[in-house]
Amino acid sequence: MKRKLLFGERMLLGDETEPFNTVIPFRLRGSFQEENILKVLYELQEKHPWLKAVIKYDENKAPWFEVSKEKLIIPIRIVSREGEEDWQEESKKEWHTLFNPQKQPLMRLVWIKGELVSDILFVFHHCLCDGGSAMTLLHEFLQLLDNLSAKISLENPILGIQDVIPNEILTSRKQQFKAKVIGQFAKTVVQCIPIKTKTINRQKDYLIHWKLDKETTSELIFYCKEHKITVNTFLCATLLKAFEKVRKEKAFNKVSCPVDIRRFAPQIKDNHIFAFGLMIVVSLNKKIGFEENLKLMQKAVEKKTSKLNPYITMMVMESAHGVITKFTNLLKYGKSSNDCMFSNLGRIQIPYQYQNFSLENIFSPSVIGPLGNTTTMVTSTFRGEMDFSFMGSEGYLAHSDALAIREELIKMVKQQIESLAVL
Template identity: 25%
Template sequence: MTGAVAVATAALGATLKRPLSLFERGMYLDGQVPVAIVIPARIEGRIAEARLRQALARLQQKHPVLRSVVVAIDGRPWFEERHPAPPIPLRIVERDDDRRWERESERERGQLFDAGCEPLIRATLVRGAELSELLLTCHHCVCDGVSVLTLLRELLLLCDDPERDIGRHEAMPEVDALLPEAVLGDGAIRRRLRWKTALFKLWVRTRRIGPAVGYGTVYTLRWQLPTDDYRALALRCRQERVTVFNIVGLALMLSFRDTLGKGAIEQFSLPVDVRRFLPKLGADALFAMAPTIQLSPAIVKSFGGDEGEYWTVARGMRKDIDAKIGELGPQVHENLLGMERVHPLFDRLIAYSRSRRSGRGVTLSYLGKLDLAREYGDFRLKAVLSPTAALAPTPANLVTIVGDEEALDFALTSDDQSLPRAQADAIRDLTLQRLRMLARQGSPS
């Protein structure tokens, strides 16, 4: 190979790269653990295979991280963009029964990505004559819940119109490039981070690390609040000046309490879209980090069960959530800056985490009422179903909730040691019972 050809080949082979942030690295885990989000979309009509492959290729043209593989440089994983990009894998299976999509979703959630050779996204079409499910699977080190919805939205638009302009992002910015200039230029923040980071490193170094804790088989339990109940509940929430999540989150917290006991769950977490704190990060950019706020179990420990008490507590919950989100910005900025100083202790931090038992918390991930288009040329988006996620070392206990046109959709993902299936069934039944009761009470007097 001549020198000129070698230079040209190198230029085409990798044009952009950056190291994974500590948060991304913690999700990636050297590619040895299946940490993925799977979101199903139910389609009426037909999406041609050629059109779907073309749409996936257009997604790659927009998002640099989807044109990238993961390579090791000096002991750390890096995203490295490839030209030409390895295509996004597409698998097509026939919809031989109404539950086939659930089995395929479970398979996708547990399957590793070959991150050194392929993008950290793949698609599965469970194809039927009139009804199909499109499953989009994304590694959690490149996508949070908002990112997955962005990709689904763009994919459907491109399946409808391959020439649609969805924009293009040219770079994969590092953490510092996303932070507000006022934060980057604040010397007080950097001085505070130096001693905070030093204390955290000392804490990590002094932890005793035992063997990794084992868990049971992962499962997903799905259910829905039907259309009439959902619409009545949404109307009642507007009348009571609370969000649907406030009352649904309260119902779930109470159901966990009544099933497992008052002290069984130590914390309830709510992921927050980080984009409101990072104005340089576009609304349609892919990002993995979703900081959480904590909903205290004290909210439900003394709950008596009176119907009017639900709305009083839900209004208090809304006020508490709004206040905590309002205070989250500085913490996000400091965490993004500070975490990048802890890479040398990454292996020890992960080993310590794996030696501590999980499963005493619940994450309530609410994707809200979706604003996706429904009608397309050759097909119609009938429903978006709740995504499932595999998180290491266990997803226990993750509840995802999607407000779609026809129903409020739930998916509870856990493992049978952290939350036996019979207890998950009881939590589902109690939650539905509460929400139906609240929906059918009618307007307040």
């Protein structure tokens, strides 16, 4: 079984010389054996063929996912658990550890082993799967860890663009012409843009983690409902204000937000291992107040989201494989034009109590890669608590500024909640 990597996946894969890894940390209370964890990982591979895939190149040097004929074991690295924050140091270590995609699976596991409590990291090459796929794999891993006989549905893997785009669109001459025209224009623009030969010195990468307690999380959600906005919009607005307060004239007033393609392409199921994403950019209107901005931003988000067309976007991108290197270099060497990427996984609906152990925590994923500005914030909500991972690099955003942005964001959240209580 094999399939050619899509344009976006090729972009994330790169040339295999620089890591682009996603880390999903979670905390378990219970006792485990390495042999059992290996069995669980093997079962996951049996249910999801791409977990047994390596990267192969054809005669045109195009990469393919190809299920290996040899038995490939997902590697486990075990370290002793010394403290509550070991997972953060191990996460940063995993950011910088290359996969060997032509010989090994694009997933590995780190077990930070304690007597009663263990922290486990799922590590994926970002070209393999997105956050939604990772959460499905985590849920299945926990079910199998509790009961190896648990029934996990067999993935019917995506084998190409034809499995995502409806045939009536993919074969439509009108849509093909539209994609060709847009794609040709995009390729021409990419070819004409001059590229620097030197990247910005990223310097030291960092990870900042914090949580909002259950009460604050609940009040934040209530605030958003009262103002008829999404939590995502509220957090984007507070993040932009925090950047403005800390960075002043250096702030770009732009946050890019991934949008789950599954909302628009029902062919992509929850258990599909897939890494293609859509994106919108949001900004504040500096001439109006915060609450007015929330309403305006919500309308802007809804308008931009409604215009997203995953099918034509994919068709355009698939016509642009000839400029993949140039496009990747533009991202890598180009000047940053946004403050941050912000991703909200929302409420994680994975049970926390099992027969043989309990899932104490799921920490928000972290990701860092070589394609330009690394500043990223990811949030998720598990067991009623909103969790934040804020990652970046000194060369793009000083660690001291990132800490100040965190404090400003927390302060603004509390101020807005309190303002609602006064009314």
